Amino acid sequence: MDRMSGTDEPGKEAGRPRRRTPRTPRIAHIGRTRRTGLLALPLAASLALVPSTAAHADSIRDQQWALDAMHTQEAWRTTKGAGITVAVLDTGVDDEHPDLAGNVLPTKDLIGFGAKRGDRTWARHGTAMAGIIAGHGHGVNDADGVMGVAPEAKILPVRVILEDGDSARAKARSTRGNALAEGIRWAADQGADVINLSLGDDSESAHPEPSEDAAVQYALKKGSVVVASAGNGGKKGDHISYPAAYPGVIAVTAVDENGTRADFSTRRWYATVSAPGVDVVIADPDRKYYEGWGTSAAAAFVSGAAALVKAAHPGLTPDQVKRLLEDTARDAPTGGRDDARGFGFVDPAAAIEEGGELAPDDLRSASYGRKYFGSGPAQETEDDDATGWAAPAAGGLGAALLITAVVLWLGRPRPEEFSEPDDEFAV
Template structure:
């Protein structure tokens, strides 16, 4: 069965589901190659993210999912309309991302289901976009809105240590939004580390994606299980690090498990890794953690950095270890300039872009393409 392609801004295809198949209890875990790639077991010898709150700015999160129960805090809906909890077009993408970050599994010994990179971190859900299939998308498309900017500020004011934005816009007609930029700078000044997906435009012109391109954001590109750049992953000057983003197992609010791809997943893995680093070194500021991830990344490109991988593949174990050498410092204000070449050196035919807040109500450049349902989980009592 072919998965329809997804646009940079609008989701043009529905989720593709194959019949659920029987599976052994460890089937899901056996397919979570990303945890091995990130050397999660070694990182967990130090911390599993306890005490850290990761805000997931997305389509909502199903806090009743057995893999997330007790890890999801009371959040905020910045939209106020559209699908509601229990509807089919609600919280799919957000729940996918939350599971990657802080899933703890379920069942006896929590041996079943999805395990996140920071399974003891808390998720703070902030709904800032609508799912594909939401009947209110037409309404949202005609509304400029400030959902993303407001959501960033709300998260920063309500205890977020990390802000994950597996979303963006890399359409040719979009532009940077001063309100979003200011909100990012506000969050950084409050001590929140801000992470975003670099974009899924690698095969469509590598157009610039915001919020990934705002100064101070940890922008994450995607690699496959072999460490190669995922073909869809956007190549741009703002790339900070890379993380797993292909053939990723995810938990859905319908209690199904899926496989999918996208820089959305890569950003979620990076946010979980940041949660581990923050748990180990709570006094380090956002700029210090960003630099720490850059300095400790493995498989660094020739010259130290490139637009495909940033500084290399994120290495939470190395970052946690090196963090002991860093003295906490006052958080610097990020200058209003770009890192690397910047847009003045952009490729012919590309353009700057922005996240449209409510305007599109889609998953945007960080969009995760869901390919296959793996199996349906049944809660055990």
């Protein structure tokens, strides 16, 4: 039964903590229009997301079904993420957005050119992800706009990619191909508690890049939890997606409000947990709100959940946080895990409760220096930061990352509130 039904399924792994009864809400049917932008080639993956008319704030908050599904109110009795920094490696974040004001630290721009504030192709995807993670709403009692999973956490923006519609993207591809690896290391050096990677290369030619893998292992050893989108290739061959497939990463698949796997969500062995990725309301620098879907959003929700766990239990290592989210996930598949939804639907409240019973581990346990996954044995290496990839020399994928590392996001308009398409949110 692939729904968040409130009952445990038979066949769960013995010894895992008891799943809590979910209180998953149902929202009114919004109405569906033809999906746009799901193209075969990542380079051309554009989304027709259209600006809304002025929407009442309560209608925005009411559409955030994910917050109730994730038991955030219960988690917030313990913490709302204060003291935690989540690095968002993306297209930039609008620090002046009313739902994020005061929660965004200065941006580290590892691209150095491209769209600027005020341009339509500036910081759209990154702002959307930041809102899911740490939006605090605005207005009286913060009742307007988008509320994030960890509304008191700080966002550390690291610009490592450009929006698909940015005219400078080709230049970024040829000159800043290693920005992702650099950004992961930089974020870890700044003490980021969580690193959100709502991006990835899930093309047919995707392969592991040693510099990125080493950067992930470096971040884990420094104590940063690393979260990534599992991929939007569920209808395109389920190709392996990187960085989600690197060892130690919390790879997130997408489900709808019923807990059913989204058809676009990639199914692979590295899936850790699932999270909301369908009918998700997002904030935008244009001060309008949009609804879309993708494993980008799912990863951002789990980054918010990880922030809450770290705030409640700051001594836990990345590996402990990962295991907690696995062990306390709800609606686990038969057998305890599968490639579609990992260990089940993320539940930060349950993870916070279980985390109180753990003692902090040595940070060495948070790295995966000799652990290989997939076919073939681990390759011995003198670099303890690497995981022994049988891959081309460093620089191959990195140089192409910005053109093939699609920000994993699909979108559609909400018929009641959106006008006809007049622009593209290209990611």
